[in-house]
Every structure is written in structure tokens, then in C-alpha cells.
Amino acid sequence: MSVVNIAKTFERFSEHWSPKIVGELNGQLVKLVKFKGEFVWHHHDVEDEMFLVVRGSFDMHLRDRVERIHEGEFFIVPRGVEHKPVANEEAHVLLFEPASTLNTGNVRNERTKERLERL
């Protein structure tokens, strides 16, 4: 039970698209992730996912539109909804999602992270 400084924790890693676990509550995980470039289209069958932008901004591509999410904003992608994050510049994002969530959802490829580091 300790206070987590979000900006300082982001300084502890540099890889993109590799979420780090920084908190756990009620079976949900709090993760920090750096986005840069284009991720893969995917969806999560049984998990809703929240993206809160701490620094920068990114575009959440959905099949019918693109939502730009700026610093200080959040967006919830409901289960089943296909999405693809794209960040032209590096963006720092806090995720809330169930402990069962795989970063690439229904897709498994070189971007998939099976075991996440805890910071």
C-alpha cells in the first residue's frame, strides 16, 4: 500500500507497446504503457478497456471512426469492439482492465505480451 507517482514510474521504462503493471484492485489491473507508432487491430471478447492519456495524445481507430484522445482525457472501449491505437508521437497511457486482458486481445503475434512486468 504505497503512493504511486505516475510520471516517475513512466521514467522507469522506455519500450513501446509493453504494458507494465503498477496496481491491482478488485481483479482489475492498472497498467502504464508507452504508445508510439501503429498497433494491431484487435478486440477483447470479455473485457472492457479504459485508456487514460497522461502525456501526449493518440488516435483510437474504430471500424466506423477515429477518436483522438488527448492528455487529461479517457476513453473506454467496450468488449467486442475492434480497435487499433495509433500514436504519431510517443503517448503515455494509463490502462484499467481485468487481470485476464491480453494486450493484443483476440490476436497473437510479435506484439503480444504474455507476461507483464510489475513495477
Add this chain to the structure above:
Amino acid sequence: MSVVNIAKTFERFSEHWSPKIVGELNGQLVKLVKFKGEFVWHHHDVEDEMFLVVRGSFDMHLRDRVERIHEGEFFIVPRGVEHKPVANEEAHVLLFEPASTLNTGNVRNERTKERLERL
């Protein structure tokens, strides 16, 4: 499914200690609340609670210590742990907790909010 700007949503209300629901995912609620002054000692029997400070700072009193949580920091209070938030100046806080969570936990008094507004 829309982008939520946290600072702008805080401008939509002024009451203290009255959480507003701004998001829902996986049976958990995202709430915004303004703290000012001293809250009541309480605990939650079956819910862990996350406090993320968006503006200002506050002191989380625990039975064995006090943790100061600043802007850009978060703190998770596990179920069963008694706590009392105290904010000398107004603090803007994002909460993440199960939909079942009552703001005053095991205590019911004039501070208890039975039905929360959705913004």
C-alpha cells in the same frame, strides 16, 4: 463510447464529497469527486478503492500513518482498511471502484450518497 475530458467534467459541478459517475467498465465505476475538508473514517468490506489525484493534493489518514497524495499520483486502499481523506485545499480526485461501493463504506450518515449522478 465517447472521449471524456477530465478537467472539463470537473467544471460541471462544485459540491464536495459527492462523487459523479463518468464511466463504467467490467462492473467497475469511474467517478470524479471534489474533496475539501475532512471526511469520515470508514472502510469497505468487499471493495478495493483507487484514488488518483488530478488536481491539488490530499492526505489519506490510515490508522497507522498518513499518506499525502499529490497531483499525478494514485493510491489504492484495499478492502477492510479504515481510511479518512482530508483535503486542506480543494482536491480533484478520480476514483475507480466497484459499482457496489458506497462513499462512506460501513458508515451511514449525512455524508452518505445513496444515488450518484452520472455526468
